[in-house]
Amino acid sequence: MFLSVCIVDDMEAISSLEMYVVDRNAEWLGVPRLVLMENAGAAVARNVVGRFPGARRVLVVCGTGDNGGDGYVAARHLHGAGLWVRVVGLGEPREELARANFEAVRRLWGVELALAATPLELLALQDWFLWADVIIDAVLGTGVRGALREPHATAVDLMNAAPAPKVAVDVPSGLDPDTGEVRDKAVRAALTVTFHKPKRGLLAEGARRYVGELVVEPIGIPPEAEVVVGPGDFAYLDFSRRADAKKGDHGRVLVVGGSLEYSGAPMYVALAALRSGVDLAVIAAPEPAAQAAKAYSPDIIAVPLEGPRLSLRHVEKVLRLAEKFDVVAIGPGLGLEGETPDAVKEIAARVKKPLVVDADAIKALGGSPVGGPQVVYTPHAGEFKALTGVEPPRGLRERAEAVREWAGRIGAVILLKGRYDVASDGRRVKINTTGTPAMTVGGTGDVLTGLTAAFMTKTRDPLEAAAVAAFVNGLAGEEAAAQLGFHITASDLIEKIPSVVRRYAREDITSPRP
Numbered sequence: 001m002f003l004s005v006c007i008v009d010d011m012e013a014i015s016s017l018e019m020y021v022v023d024r025n026a027e028w029l030g031v032p033r034l035v036l037m038e039n040a041g042a043a044v045a046r047n048v049v050g051r052f053p054g055a056r057r058v059l060v061v062c063g064t065g066d067n068g069g070d071g072y073v074a075a076r077h078l079h080g081a082g083l084w085v086r087v088v089g090l091g092e093p094r095e096e097l098a099r100a101n102f103e104a105v106r107r108l109w110g111v112e113l114a115l116a117a118t119p120l121e122l123l124a125l126q127d128w129f130l131w132a133d134v135i136i137d138a139v140l141g142t143g144v145r146g147a148l149r150e151p152h153a154t155a156v157d158l159m160n161a162a163p164a165p166k167v168a169v170d171v172p173s174g175l176d177p178d179t180g181e182v183r184d185k186a187v188r189a190a191l192t193v194t195f196h197k198p199k200r201g202l203l204a205e206g207a208r209r210y211v212g213e214l215v216v217e218p219i220g221i222p223p224e225a226e227v228v229v230g231p232g233d234f235a236y237l238d239f240s241r242r243a244d245a246k247k248g249d250h251g252r253v254l255v256v257g258g259s260l261e262y263s264g265a266p267m268y269v270a271l272a273a274l275r276s277g278v279d280l281a282v283i284a285a286p287e288p289a290a291q292a293a294k295a296y297s298p299d300i301i302a303v304p305l306e307g308p309r310l311s312l313r314h315v316e317k318v319l320r321l322a323e324k325f326d327v328v329a330i331g332p333g334l335g336l337e338g339e340t341p342d343a344v345k346e347i348a349a350r351v352k353k354p355l356v357v358d359a360d361a362i363k364a365l366g367g368s369p370v371g372g373p374q375v376v377y378t379p380h381a382g383e384f385k386a387l388t389g390v391e392p393p394r395g396l397r398e399r400a401e402a403v404r405e406w407a408g409r410i411g412a413v414i415l416l417k418g419r420y421d422v423a424s425d426g427r428r429v430k431i432n433t434t435g436t437p438a439m440t441v442g443g444t445g446d447v448l449t450g451l452t453a454a455f456m457t458k459t460r461d462p463l464e465a466a467a468v469a470a471f472v473n474g475l476a477g478e479e480a481a482a483q484l485g486f487h488i489t490a491s492d493l494i495e496k497i498p499s500v501v502r503r504y505a506r507e508d509i510t511s512p513r514p
């Protein structure tokens with residue numbers, strides 16, 4: 001199966017953030033989150049009946065988030081299996097999924113449901129905790145933040161004080177799902193039923209006394225959700241702004257590109273970066289391209305490099321300039337004449353900034369690619385061959401394996417563009433499925449470079465920056481093509497970038513800390 005190549009072995013632990021991303025991307029692939037919740041709750045019910053066959057009386061303690069939602073689903077299934085079920089809710093859920101399952105339980109006259117939003121109200125239900133043969137802990141899961149507040153803390157105390165074995169939903173409440181640490185207290189479960197993959201904290205040293213026996217239950221997340229780029233991946237990018245922000249806080253991109261023959265490519269990169277939400281996009285280009293950029297748009301600042309093409313005599317100036325930027329994109333429109341390849345090599349080797357290497361710069365570096373934790377190559381198939389010496393395989397499985405292998409060898413991120421874009425950092429693989437054949441028009445790769453550089457100012461994870469850039473680029477192309485058919489230009493993509501990003505990114509304005 002193709003995707004087994006890309007998926008880390010299924011007992012691999014994941015973080016709560018990775019779980020959130022997979023969950024949202026499964027939804028984008030068409031698996032409703034309510035289905036995931038139903039499968040999760042049903043898995044809990046199945047394990048309760050399976051592991052405690054003598055149990056008749058079950059108490060389910062539900063928080064106000066989706067962990068609680070799972071609890072309400074489990075309550076309904078256990079009730080349906082003929083057990084005597086009582087439910088304590090620590091407040092009415094706000095989220096629609098948990099709310100839907102809360103409402104479903106509330107209407108079942110055979111299930112006793114009590115709401116307890118304060119420690120006192122919980123203590124009034126103490127006999128329910130003593131009544132139960134099994135207690136299901138559906139208070140907090142991967143959404144836990146910080147020290148336990150009330151009435152959650154009292155709920156944990158009451159559960160731990162009760163003699164009945166506890167079954168934790170996804171994560172024992174109070175345990176940090178990523179580190180396994182317990183800040184003040186946590187449910188000591190006999191059994192933890194976690195979903196899809198174990199959260200890293202469940203396997204941590206010392207977590208066992210809270211986790212008890214661990215069961216990992218599939219909940220219907222397709223393997224593609226592990227590798228596809230989707231709305232969940234925006235969680236890696238920070239688009240928020242502080243009310244007291246100043247120019248440059250939100251990213252400065254330097255584009256090293258252009259030549260006597262080509263002036264448009266670096267402009268596309270700079271304009272795409274600006275539309276992606278950076279504060280400054282500056283082009284360092286040979287004079288003809290710099291003049292063209294200045295003439296074309298007041299949004300672009302162009303620093304002229306004298307002569308018709310990038311040469312060794314420009315290297316020091318470009319390196320000095322780069323110090324004032326967050327990310328450097330090099331390649332579009334440079335050409336490969338004269339000293340340009342050597343100048344590219346020199347700049348790539350010495351620039352101390354996150355770097356996006358595209359187009360002619362990939363060819364210039366071909367034989368001796370530069371690696372680095374913040375280096376991203378964005379080749380199409382021909383440039384991939386120039387970079388690695390091998391044709392990218394045609395099959396998606398083989399393509400993903402080749403990109404992962406070469407990203408590992410070079411020690412950089414490679415985003416191989418095509419019908420499906422395949423990105424890897426040598427370990428993880430991301431596959432972008434958005435886009436349209438209308439995008440074979442010139443310049444769409446430059447737009448992708450601008451998006452990638454811009455997003456690298458929003459995260460420390462260059463693989464995610466490149467993956468989300470490909471996702472946005474493809475959707476921008478789809479939206480432009482929906483209007484214009486196969487007559488789109490790269491400029492049409494740039495115009496669509498803001499609305500695509502705003503659909504998925506959280507663009508909060510955070511009030512500055514006093």
Ligand SMILES: NC(=O)C1=CN([C@@H]2O[C@H](COP(=O)(O)OP(=O)(O)OC[C@H]3O[C@@H](n4cnc5c(N)ncnc54)[C@H](OP(=O)(O)O)[C@@H]3O)[C@@H](O)[C@H]2O)[C@@H](O)CC1
Nearest residue numbers: 023037065066067140141142143144145146147148149170
């Ligand atoms: N992702 C998936 O694929 C699937 C996920 N699923 C399930 O969703 C769970 C994650 O749900 P989730 O994100 O709603 O978080 P969850 O753990 O319910 O807690 C949020 C609530 O707790 C509260 N709260 C937080 N910290 C607190 C504290 N210290 N002390 C007190 N309260 C605190 C917080 O309140 P707030 O901070 O918002 O005021 C909020 O109300 C996951 O573990 C799994 O079980 C399944 O359906 C299957 C598919």
Ligand SMILES: Nc1ncnc2c1ncn2[C@@H]1O[C@H](COP(=O)(O)OP(=O)(O)O)[C@@H](O)[C@H]1O
Nearest residue numbers: 380417418419435436437439440443444445473
């Ligand atoms: N046939 C296609 N279907 C969907 N998207 C495509 C297709 N061809 C290219 N793209 C997209 O167009 C963008 C540029 O790709 P490509 O044309 O290979 O680069 P360049 O413009 O550098 O030659 C990428 O985002 C890629 O995903």
Ligand SMILES: [K+]
Nearest residue numbers: 137140169171
């Ligand atoms: K829990």
